[in-house]
Amino acid sequence: MPISGAIEDKRVCPDHASSEQCTKALLPVQDALDILSGKWKIIIILSLSFGTKRFKQILREISGISPKMLSKELKELEINELAERKVFDTVPVTVEYQLTPYGKTLKPLIGELHDWGAKHRKRIITKRSN
């Protein structure tokens, strides 16, 4: 006897939602993940969403990251046009990083991530203390 296979949320998943539709919906998500994946990229973007920052400043704010990783990740963000590197001819040289306008389009996404993370954090902390 076959099981029901009931899909409980008809709004999100109408009965006719085929596997192909699902597979198709995965593509944009995979594209997004491709350039946001890794342990640090989103964290760095969040940090820059607070404003222009200098290299050492980011290094200090993000605990645990090494200069090598920060350097590498910033380069990748630059390549993908999410962040911008500006060099000032001061002595010693000053380098500033900031989000590009395109990078700023990630703010709603990161906002959601922050909100969900905050709720999740509460949840796990509450659990532990029980």
Add this chain to the structure above:
Amino acid sequence: MPISGAIEDKRVCPDHASSEQCTKALLPVQDALDILSGKWKIIIILSLSFGTKRFKQILREISGISPKMLSKELKELEINELAERKVFDTVPVTVEYQLTPYGKTLKPLIGELHDWGAKHRKRIITKRSN
């Protein structure tokens, strides 16, 4: 001479936004990333957001994933109470996976990811064809 260090978006980053505030904002995001990171987890959640699915069905829908990875990732989703595994005593045995109510709270986040990914996809495809 010091540079301006001007922060262009006072709405997001008031002048008094200290490094500590920024560091603090990172925590919830890191918590979220901790359980969502990896190549497949978000993809699997998205797939399940379309409705209850069986193991082989997910395997077919998500191209490129191996049974080993799918199995591993599903277990982790279970541990974090984002997904649920139901075994039916049919012949042969049937196993269904679905999002828990808690897992469903990720839908807005994944929606944002999908939307941004779709725009990004357009952007890179347009670029390539130029």
Add this chain to the structure above:
DNA sequence: CGACCAACTATCCTAAAGTATACCGGTATA
């Protein structure tokens, strides 16, 4: 009998991710 189904598990392996530590040239500060 042999092949195939579902739902995995086991084993082996590689490539990439990430860490740790040290170092650079030039300047300023104690």
Add this chain to the structure above:
DNA sequence: TATACCGGTATACTTTAGGATAGTTGGTCG
């Protein structure tokens, strides 16, 4: 003189993620 700052590199290393392939258990089909 010694130390620290800046914006990184260089080197060496470990860890982990993920891929490829095969096998398992119990049952059905032809």
